[in-house]
Amino acid sequence: MNKKTVRDIDVKGKRVFCRVDFNVPMQNGVVTDDTRIRAALPTIQYLMEQGAKVILASHLGRPKGKVVEEMRLNAVAERLSELLGKRVVKTDEAYGDAVKAAIAEMNEGDVLLLENVRFYPGEEKNDPELAKAFAELADVYVNDAFGAAHRAHASTEGIAHHLPAVAGFLMEKEIEVLGKALSNPDRPFTAIIGGAKVKDKIGVIENLLDKVDNLIIGGGLAYTFVKALGHEIGKSLLEEDKIELAKSFMEKAKEKGVNFYMPVDAVVADDFSNDANKKVVNIDEIPSDWEGLDIGPKTRELYRDVILKSKLVIWNGPMGVFEMDAFAEGTKAVAQALADAKDTYTVIGGGDSAAAVEKFGLADKMDHISTGGGASLEFMEGKQLPGVVALNDK
Numbered sequence: 001m002n003k004k005t006v007r008d009i010d011v012k013g014k015r016v017f018c019r020v021d022f023n024v025p026m027q028n029g030v031v032t033d034d035t036r037i038r039a040a041l042p043t044i045q046y047l048m049e050q051g052a053k054v055i056l057a058s059h060l061g062r063p064k065g066k067v068v069e070e071m072r073l074n075a076v077a078e079r080l081s082e083l084l085g086k087r088v089v090k091t092d093e094a095y096g097d098a099v100k101a102a103i104a105e106m107n108e109g110d111v112l113l114l115e116n117v118r119f120y121p122g123e124e125k126n127d128p129e130l131a132k133a134f135a136e137l138a139d140v141y142v143n144d145a146f147g148a149a150h151r152a153h154a155s156t157e158g159i160a161h162h163l164p165a166v167a168g169f170l171m172e173k174e175i176e177v178l179g180k181a182l183s184n185p186d187r188p189f190t191a192i193i194g195g196a197k198v199k200d201k202i203g204v205i206e207n208l209l210d211k212v213d214n215l216i217i218g219g220g221l222a223y224t225f226v227k228a229l230g231h232e233i234g235k236s237l238l239e240e241d242k243i244e245l246a247k248s249f250m251e252k253a254k255e256k257g258v259n260f261y262m263p264v265d266a267v268v269a270d271d272f273s274n275d276a277n278k279k280v281v282n283i284d285e286i287p288s289d290w291e292g293l294d295i296g297p298k299t300r301e302l303y304r305d306v307i308l309k310s311k312l313v314i315w316n317g318p319m320g321v322f323e324m325d326a327f328a329e330g331t332k333a334v335a336q337a338l339a340d341a342k343d344t345y346t347v348i349g350g351g352d353s354a355a356a357v358e359k360f361g362l363a364d365k366m367d368h369i370s371t372g373g374g375a376s377l378e379f380m381e382g383k384q385l386p387g388v389v390a391l392n393d394k
């Protein structure tokens with residue numbers, strides 16, 4: 001990575017504004033998945049050890065510029081205190097005199113968590129005044145919020161123009177792993193793209209077709225491709241206006257010598273529910289009143305084979321409606337194949353695929369699970385992430 005990191009600066013005794021992505025799931029005021037908090041610990045602990053005064057900032061949810069009580073970061077501060085084994089002070093605001101007073105009380109190695117930065121309308125507008133108000137709190141800016149790096153907001157981008165600005169360890173790792181995959185991949189390089197809609201994956205498929213050896217398609221978006229081949233897909237998900245695009249992707253794959261893998265069979269159901277009637281059919285035999293909700297057993301075998309023969313696999317998007325047990329087999333089979341592929345570097349592109357790997361208890365078998373959903377998708381599209389661009393070059 002050509003950006004400076006926390007290793008490149010001296011933070012002893014300095015106030016460090018460290019943007020993290022603590023946008024974690026919560027239920028009844030309790031953090032239900034602390035993955036993102038744990039992922040930021042190496043940077044936080046390093047800053048503490050170096051004698052910095054660590055001021056953490058994060059968003060939680062989408063409060064749209066207003067205070068939403070359930071989106072306060074108090075429960076996050078509690079969980080972080082437990083993980084660090086040290087009390088984390090939490091302020092009720094994210095800038096201003098009360099916050100400055102709390103920071104003035106900090107000793108070297110102390111940690112303070114600001115209130116949800118999205119309680120202020122200026123955050124998402126990247127308001128220069130808010131960016132300045134954040135910058136006034138600190139001497140140095142560290143961005144470790146890979147998950148929010150695709151957002152040009154006051155705490156992810158604006159502030160970087162006012163202070164020495166460097167990346168944290170999580171940011172560095174995410175950019176290095178995904179960056180290497182896209183610029184200098186070990187081959188055969190396979191991308192598995194699933195999820196609901198073609199529309200959300202156009203940029204990724206386009207960019208990856210220039211880089212991969214194998215492209216595997218699954219999930220709801222596969223049916224638009226099946227339709228593009230001239231098969232009936234019953235009530236399966238279809239994006240009529242993307243049929244031509246799907247055809248062009250398949251042609252481009254052929255031109256580029258990319259092996260393009262599509263489902264050869266599907267699990268179809270007579271209703272979108274876990275206890276619907278279901279059966280396995282060949283992909284060109286989907287009955288008109290049924291819908292495809294998962295890849296079938298032959299497809300699972302085919303995809304497993306390709307995965308096991310790959311040196312690098314990037315996976316984004318489930319193979320079926322994995323939230324329902326009846327249609328989780330395809331997604332599970334892909335996760336299991338990745339877990340079994342010992343000589344393969346496996347990268348999970350965040351979001352639902354990361355949730356699926358967790359659900360199947362296979363997370364620790366993967367080489368890298370991105371903490372970014374949208375951010376990793378945009379990175380895979382080949383886009384520059386504003387939160388990274390704004391950091392100081394090496």
Ligand SMILES: Nc1ncnc2c1ncn2[C@@H]1O[C@H](COP(=O)(O)OP(=O)(O)OP(=O)(O)O)[C@@H](O)[C@H]1O
Nearest residue numbers: 195196219220292293317319320321351352353373
């Ligand atoms: N055959 C299908 N029919 C309908 N929905 C499907 C099908 N296969 C997968 N899905 C749904 O697609 C959703 C995931 O799609 P999405 O495009 O959001 O994935 P993702 O890119 O992994 O998510 P994220 O945006 O969180 O990274 C899941 O909720 C899943 O139930």
Ligand SMILES: O=C(O)[C@H](O)COP(=O)(O)O
Nearest residue numbers: 021023061147148373374
């Ligand atoms: O959960 C995420 O993907 C990040 O925290 C970004 O959240 P956002 O989509 O609300 O900007």
